[in-house]
Amino acid sequence: MTIALLFGAAGCRAEGDSSIVVATTTSVEDSGLMDALVPAFEAAHPGTSVRTVAVGSGEAFALGRSKDADILITHSGWDEAQFVMQGYGAQSATIMYNHFVIVGPEADPAGVRQASGAPDALKLIANAGATFLTRGDSSGTHAKELALWEEAQFAPHATAHPWYVESGVGMGDLLRVAGERGAYTLTDRATFLTVGTGSGLVVLLDDEDAVLYNPYAATVVSGNRHPQAAGAFYDWLRSVDGQNTIGAFGREQYQRSLFVPAVRP
Numbered sequence: 001m002t003i004a005l006l007f008g009a010a011g012c013r014a015e016g017d018s019s020i021v022v023a024t025t026t027s028v029e030d031s032g033l034m035d036a037l038v039p040a041f042e043a044a045h046p047g048t049s050v051r052t053v054a055v056g057s058g059e060a061f062a063l064g065r066s067k068d069a070d071i072l073i074t075h076s077g078w079d080e081a082q083f084v085m086q087g088y089g090a091q092s093a094t095i096m097y098n099h100f101v102i103v104g105p106e107a108d109p110a111g112v113r114q115a116s117g118a119p120d121a122l123k124l125i126a127n128a129g130a131t132f133l134t135r136g137d138s139s140g141t142h143a144k145e146l147a148l149w150e151e152a153q154f155a156p157h158a159t160a161h162p163w164y165v166e167s168g169v170g171m172g173d174l175l176r177v178a179g180e181r182g183a184y185t186l187t188d189r190a191t192f193l194t195v196g197t198g199s200g201l202v203v204l205l206d207d208e209d210a211v212l213y214n215p216y217a218a219t220v221v222s223g224n225r226h227p228q229a230a231g232a233f234y235d236w237l238r239s240v241d242g243q244n245t246i247g248a249f250g251r252e253q254y255q256r257s258l259f260v261p262a263v264r265p
Contacts, residue, residue, distance in 0.1 A: 026170030029054030058138030136166030
């Protein structure tokens with residue numbers, strides 16, 4: 001589905017309403033976090049409503065540049081900095097983080113369990129010619145994957161390397177397809193725990209190394225249609241209530257916070 005189809009109605013919003021559009025990464029949406037954040041914010045701000053659309057970080061920035069979103073939640077640090085430096089973002093701050101993990105089939109034909117780290121795991125996958133599914137969509141996860149391949153000193157390409165398969169789908173769907181194909185992939189821990197555990201895949205590398213650090217930022221779009229409401233949501237995400245809502249998400253079910261609050265009280 002194209003951005004134009006997703007947001008054809010966004011440009012028709014009445015100037016006086018207080019319904020904001022939040023473009024968020026598929027990992028945040030697929031994990032269910034937005035289902036916790038939005039009702040809590042709306043309860044604290046009667047009369048303000050939030051509509052979320054899940055896209056890759058690259059598409060979220062495009063929506064911000066076209067002002068079809070009022071606020072973004074992304075996990076692509078370099079792109080976030082560029083977005084603000086180019087004048088498209090008015091405010092931006094890290095609100096939470098988790099870590100990436102490498103998942104794959106239980107049999108682990110590439111021997112990823114024995115890897116010394118994420119770059120070494122990718123080398124093992126490449127050397128084994130084991131199927132690896134990539135987002136291939138300029139999302140934050142895709143950007144991190146490419147950075148890890150660079151550290152591994154390998155540049156996979158779907159044409160030259162048939163085992164490297166571009167999916168072009170969101171994180172939840174990618175995990176499902178990877179499970180069906182017995183493939184390896186990179187995902188954030190929250191999405192895997194919430195939607196990937198029934199895929200047949202298992203976590204093979206989960207060491208919380210700095211290279212797998214996965215911060216998420218909230219960015220207010222410059223010149224957005226509803227600055228007061230967008231600013232209120234941005235401030236709430238960074239407030240004690242917002243950070244507590246983030247930290248509580250998943251704790252009861254998984255005995256750990258799926259997203260760790262990043263703002264000190």
